[in-house]
Amino acid sequence: MKSPANPENESQRMTSLRESGILDAGEPARFERLTRLARRLFTVPIAMVSLVDDESLVFKSCDGLRYASMPRDISFCGHVILSETPLIVNNALEDDRFADNPLVVGEPHIRFYAGYPLRLPDGAMVGSFCLLDRETRTFSAEDELLLRDLASIVEDEFQSISEATTDSLTGLFNRRGFEHLANFAIASAHRRAEPLTLGWIDLDKFKQINDRYGHSEGDIALREMARLLVKTFRDTDLLVRHGGDEFGILFSDTDESGAWIAMQHLQEEANAFNLSSGKPWKLAFSWGVIEFNHGDITDLPGWLRAADKRMYAMKQQHQNHRA
Known part of the structure; x- marks a missing residue:
């Protein structure tokens, strides 16, 4: 045979x-x-x-x-x-x-x-x-x-x-596609004893872009954010526009420290975009990363809440800094 x-x-x-x-x-x-x-x-x-x-x-x-x-x-x-x-x-x-x-x-x-x-x-x-x-x-x-x-x-x-399962504006996975694949990734990582880390992103001052420059410019900002995600991360990382101005990255076989380094690289790419884009607005975002812990985190919704909490802590820091 x-x-x-x-x-x-x-x-x-x-x-x-x-x-x-x-x-x-x-x-x-x-x-x-x-x-x-x-x-x-x-x-x-x-x-x-x-x-x-x-x-x-x-x-x-x-x-x-x-x-x-x-x-x-x-x-x-x-x-x-x-x-x-x-x-x-x-x-x-x-x-x-x-x-x-x-x-x-x-x-x-x-x-x-x-x-x-x-x-x-x-x-x-x-x-x-x-x-x-x-x-x-x-x-x-x-x-x-x-x-x-x-x-x-x-x-x-x-x-x-x-x-x-695809977001029509950005070409990334949508919420439905993400949920299907994230649950599969969690089970696979557990079976293979590999780390799995979630990065969660929320654009800063996105409403101001829509209000000041129009929703068409807001759509451009979302597409540019998606483009930076595709450019920055690996083909094996799952990229999602979860809704509105929320994005996520599921880092396969990557621990929390590795995901943190990757997110810092995304920040550098966004800074480079802002310097050269010629747009009157800037791409700015807050983010958090959290590794899936099979002992402490029991399901996908709990993981998302934990990632969102870390993202929000950074957003508060950004707001306090600007104040």
């Missing part, structure tokens, strides 16, 4: 998958209707929409089997994401990659497999729309086109999920 290799861009691919929100979001019935349709169209006993996570497959729909997940290292779908073309296996017993695979020699006794790669809106290859049969069979060019059309519908659903 040949276990699927990791794509060269595995780290970036996994970041895109987790930040997309599709691991947890999306109406299951929409995917289930498509796999039921695929079973009828192709006369196969099994049709699935799978996502390739770091160690396992996550099924958005698994029609014909009762799997909730499957180890990635024995999966056929793990091979699909290595190419932009569909993977067609007419007889798994005659394919060196799969002949002694547990899914071939044991349940569900796969003989035929056809998987079309699924992409996110940013192009990341994240899974497969696949058909399985316990009998060998052929797959025509017309069949491939039909499977591609079904995969395109799934990708449209991915697009909808992505839009539902």
Whole structure:
């Protein structure tokens, strides 16, 4: 058996998958209707929409089997994401990659497999729309086109999920997207015994920008703040516009002191922007950072309140200094 290799861009691919929100979001019935349709169209006993996570497959729909997940290292779908073309296996017993695979020699006794790669809106290859049969069979060019059309519908659903978790003004994650991903990050950090730190930001005197220069300039200020966040922090850090002029950064595998240094760098970037922007207003903000402590902090709302409290303490200092 040949276990699927990791794509060269595995780290970036996994970041895109987790930040997309599709691991947890999306109406299951929409995917289930498509796999039921695929079973009828192709006369196969099994049709699935799978996502390739770091160690396992996550099924958005698994029609014909009762799997909730499957180890990635024995999966056929793990091979699909290595190419932009569909993977067609007419007889798994005659394919060196799969002949002694547990899914071939044991349940569900796969003989035929056809998987079309699924992409996110940013192009990341994240899974497969696949058909399985316990009998060998052929797959025509017309069949491939039909499977591609079904995969395109799934990708449209991915697009909808992505839009539902993205702030339209800044392109950062919105509150809904953040909550999905933050809960996932907390569980993952606990499992991996890695630090996870939240940075919380509130713009200073943002109301004055809106009142004095108009809401269009206020929108520009929000977009510029988002641009600085993207420029300053890593691709693996989760960036969110939580609402109004509140922003957050979820620093993966970073303790509180490391996050503090990163926030100071953001302050330097904002200072540089203010010197060169030519705007009559300045980007100024207050912030706080707090590491997630699995003993003292029990949930996401409590973590947000603690971060907001630290941010507010800095805002009070800024106001007192100006006074």
